[in-house]
Amino acid sequence: MDTAAPATALSFRDATLADVDTLVALIESAYRGDSSRAGWTTEADILQGQRTDPEGVREVVESPDSRLLAVERDGVVVACCQLERRGEHAYFGMFAVSPGQQGGGLGRAVLAEAERLAREEWGAGEMHMTVISVREDLIAWYERRGYRRTGRMTPFPYGDERFGIPQRDDLEFELLVRELG
Template sequence: MDTTATGPTFRDATDADVVALVALIESAYRGDASRVGWTTEADIIEGQRTDPEGVRQVIKSSDSRLLTVEQDGRIVACCQLEHRGDHAYFGMFAVSPTLQGGGLGKVVIAGAEQLARATWGVSEMHMTVISVRDDLIAWYERRGYRRTGRMTPFPYGDERFGIPQRDDLQFELLVKPLV
């Protein structure tokens, strides 16, 4: 066991992080590299998950923060927090596939919830998850999120979000009270 390893550090992303963040997000969800971890969407959506412009927009938005998580000098996870009135939106969540299953995701989501409460005083965290991702939804439920049954359509035909491999994709809103 390497005793020189340090725990994760959180910071706001900068323009200098865009390329690394796009690579991280893509590796966690799309293509063969994503199959190393359990969050892969490779069997239901092909193509890209995000692009440099999408990541840059989150970084530049006055109502958003793109948290970058580093460990041992490299970016290993990220997530978006967006202030939306009485709640915060949690998105663009990615953990390096080789580190999935080791507890880093739990640390990141807990840190994001704490930051949203402290920064914006919000009472809830919202997120959307592809409704057929039962394993991922179950993971969020174990973290205190609840399914709402409120669905929004998948953006079929907009390849910026990928190329769906099935015709029943939609997003379900998950909500967690932040107490």
């Protein structure tokens, strides 16, 4: 007999300006510092400093071509992601899952909902994202979900501490793409 409690349903909504501080804290906890080490998405060994700031999150919330999804479980924000309309494709970014919630399918559910929204509401044929190329485990996770590496690289913004303080000199972003049709 299965005595495990059923998983609580997730709710997805567009973030508001009232969510900015909560989302900044979530994103920071998923990628930076000791708290991020509780999950597997940490960048603490390759980047220190901030991952985002209130101004950056506020810009996404207010942009007419972007949506910042806040994902709640039991009234608590446990994940988020940005969707941006870019012509025929959508861009996926600012993705964070609370470290204590990682590894249980939450990220997969958020990604699937983001893809559905981009396809059904914007008519996007592809989803694009950029991932730091040395994050092989993260890239492999996206590949298992249908994303393909393109080999198209863009430089990491060294010297711009809004994106963190690099701990190595070989960082760059690789474009990953998935067909949504």
